[in-house]
Amino acid sequence: MNQQASLIVETSSGEMEHFGMKNFLSLIDNYRQETDLEILTNFDHGPGLEECQAAIEAGYNLVHFDGSHLPYEENVKITKILVEQAHQKGVLVEAEMDRILGESRAHLETPESIQASGSYTDPDRAAAFVAETGCDILAVFIGNLHGVYQQEPRLDLERLRLIAQKVPCFLSLHGGSGLLEDDVKEAIQIGKIVKINVNTELRLAYRTTLENVLRGSDEVAIYKIMPPVIAAVQKVVEEKIQLFRQKQTCLFGHQ
Numbered sequence: 001m002n003q004q005a006s007l008i009v010e011t012s013s014g015e016m017e018h019f020g021m022k023n024f025l026s027l028i029d030n031y032r033q034e035t036d037l038e039i040l041t042n043f044d045h046g047p048g049l050e051e052c053q054a055a056i057e058a059g060y061n062l063v064h065f066d067g068s069h070l071p072y073e074e075n076v077k078i079t080k081i082l083v084e085q086a087h088q089k090g091v092l093v094e095a096e097m098d099r100i101l102g103e104s105r106a107h108l109e110t111p112e113s114i115q116a117s118g119s120y121t122d123p124d125r126a127a128a129f130v131a132e133t134g135c136d137i138l139a140v141f142i143g144n145l146h147g148v149y150q151q152e153p154r155l156d157l158e159r160l161r162l163i164a165q166k167v168p169c170f171l172s173l174h175g176g177s178g179l180l181e182d183d184v185k186e187a188i189q190i191g192k193i194v195k196i197n198v199n200t201e202l203r204l205a206y207r208t209t210l211e212n213v214l215r216g217s218d219e220v221a222i223y224k225i226m227p228p229v230i231a232a233v234q235k236v237v238e239e240k241i242q243l244f245r246q247k248q249t250c251l252f253g254h255q
């Protein structure tokens, strides 16, 4: 089924090196022309100023500078520089101040044990950060984790509500794999989230299906091997589009 949804498609640094920045952007350009869909490109968790500047120059529509590993002042300084440069080119900047923990894979740890080691986003601090940097989107940590777990990580939706009241920019929700549907729906209804990152569920669908296909076959033509793998990933994407549809914005890349 064709969902006809607007999308954000992104690459991490690793994925960008794998595809090549220009190859990735050309592929999306081609797809835009073929489908007439509104598709934005995002550079996800850009680790530094130079990498994000390269993404802006190459023609990404959004860049996410992840300065959560830096001291607050340093993070503000770099984010602010990027916002000024990006806005001159009509590119949007997503910023991050509180690290979103976990990796894009299946975890054996409990979500609570990882959440406990994180620093949940404080609404007042977030408001000050956004005022100082002028970022367009803030990636918040409200219990959302990268990866999937034996149990769904629960979101601190009351905190999200307070952040949404105080912060003047849009918000993003990383760790969109393996969440409770009701948590996701309520988070969207709060009104400021315009971007939900999904990755791990796509990676798992890809790998599991590919393993199954290869196990029962001696086929060597990739175009014959891949259709069920693509269909499995597409199914997850379509389910997410339907879940997120309240806002017509979703993202497939990291998480």
Ligand SMILES: [Zn+2]
Pocket (backbone or CB within 6 Å): 045, 100, 146, 174, 175, 197, 254, 255
């Ligand atoms: Zn992320």
